[in-house]
Amino acid sequence: KQEVTQIPAALSVPEGENLVLNCSFTDSAIYNLQWFRQDPGKGLTSLLLIQSSQREQTSGRLNASLDKSSGRSTLYIAASQPGDSATYLCAVKGTAAGNKLTFGGGTRVLVKP
Amino acid sequence: EAQVTQNPRYLITVTGKKLTVTCSQNMNHEYMSWYRQDPGLGLRQIYYSMNVEVTDKGDVPEGYKVSRKEKRNFPLILESPSPNQTSLYFCASSFGTSGRNSYEQYFGPGTRLTVT
Numbered sequence: 641k642q643e644v645t646q647i648p649a650a651l652s653v654p655e656g657e658n659l660v661l662n663c664s665f666t667d668s669a670i671y672n673l674q675w676f677r678q679d680p681g682k683g684l685t686s687l688l689l690i691q692s693s694q695r696e697q698t699s700g701r702l703n704a705s706l707d708k709s710s711g712r713s714t715l716y717i718a719a720s721q722p723g724d725s726a727t728y729l730c731a732v733k734g735t736a737a738g739n740k741l742t743f744g745g746g747t748r749v750l751v752k753p
Numbered sequence: 754e755a756q757v758t759q760n761p762r763y764l765i766t767v768t769g770k771k772l773t774v775t776c777s778q779n780m781n782h783e784y785m786s787w788y789r790q791d792p793g794l795g796l797r798q799i800y801y802s803m804n805v806e807v808t809d810k811g812d813v814p815e816g817y818k819v820s821r822k823e824k825r826n827f828p829l830i831l832e833s834p835s836p837n838q839t840s841l842y843f844c845a846s847s848f849g850t851s852g853r854n855s856y857e858q859y860f861g862p863g864t865r866l867t868v869t
Contacts, residue, residue, distance in 0.1 A: 671855040683862035684843065691855055729796075733858075738811060739784055739803075739849065741858060743796040 642667045642734045646744035654752050659717035661747050663730035668708050674741065675704055675715050676729040684729065688715070720751045755780045757861035759844050765867045766834055774829045774864050776844030784847045785827035786811070786858075787819065789840040796843065802827055803849075834868045841865050 643666045653659060663673070672691050676684040688704045690697045690713065696705040701718040717724055727748045731741040757778045766772055776785065786801040788811075798811030802821040816838055818830040827846075831838060844861040 672857075674857065676860070681841075681863075681865070684860040686857060686859065689857045731796075733855065738798065738801045738809060739786065739847065739858070740798045740801070740811060741788075741796075741845075745795050 642670075642732060642736075642742045644730060644732055644742050644744040646728075646730060646747050648747060649745065650748040650750075652750040652752060653720055655720060655722060657720055657751075659715075659720045659724065659749060659751075661715040661717070661728050661730075661749070663713040663715070663744055665711045665713075665732050665742075667734060668711055669735050670708065671733045671735065673704075673706055673713050673730060673732045675702075675713075676731065678727045678729060678746070680727075687728075720749075722751050722753050725749055725751050755859070757844055757846055757859050759842075759861040759864050761864060762862060763865050765869065767869055768835055769833050772831050772834060772866075774831075774842060774844075774866070776827045776829065776861060777825050778844075778846040778859070779825065780846065780848075780859070781824065782846040782848055782859075783824070784849050784856075784858075785821065786845045787817070787827070787829050788843045788845065789813065790843065790863075791840050799829070799842075831866075834866075836868050839866060839868050 675687040690706045703716045727746045729746045731743045787799040800819040802808045842864045847856040847858040
């Protein structure tokens with residue numbers, strides 16, 4: 641059974657510092673991995689999608705890497721801003737039927753001005 | 754604008770009173786799904802649908818029903834809600850009629866349900 645872990649559960653950094661968020665998964669047989677942002681009480685905003693054949697994906701200040709063999713993904717956010725404060729979730733799409741995404745518990749990020 | 758919409762966004766109800774949470778997408782996606790999010794348990798899949806008239810159970814289907822009569826809509830039905838169904842519910846959609854594809858999934862804004 642696929643398990644996804646995000647450590648740490650919470651992170652606080654000063655504005656301008658680079659953010660490094662970690663995601664690990666137990667079963668390397670995945671189709672893709674998605675990173676989401678969730679603001680308190682709000683929906684999930686898709687940030688990046690990395691296909692299983694890709695090593696990394698970039699969008700603006702965001703860069704996500706994927707090492708499928710070791711079961712790890714890292715989301716980098718450059719030059720963090722207070723507006724980056726949110727919970728970041730990673731989710732893997734495995735080979736099980738149903739297109740199910742298995743989510744990590746999330747990392748709650750606070751960027752202090 | 755491409756989006757997944759849910760209604761209502763907030764709902765407080767009483768035990769046993771049937772309710773429906775609607776989900777609609779305008780991206781012509783074949784696949785739609787419902788998740789619930791609970792503290793400490795994360796997001797868990799309730800039901801999913803590969804296409805019109807094709808639905809199946811996810812990990813936590815007990816107490817829920819779904820239907821997929823049209824491609825764009827995938828309502829979640831709680832026939833007799835109970836307090837343990839108090840949760841934040843998300844609808845998601847993507848392309849793909851196969852359970853094994855790699856399309857990005859898009860999520861709605863969520864419905865916060867409280868059952869007293």
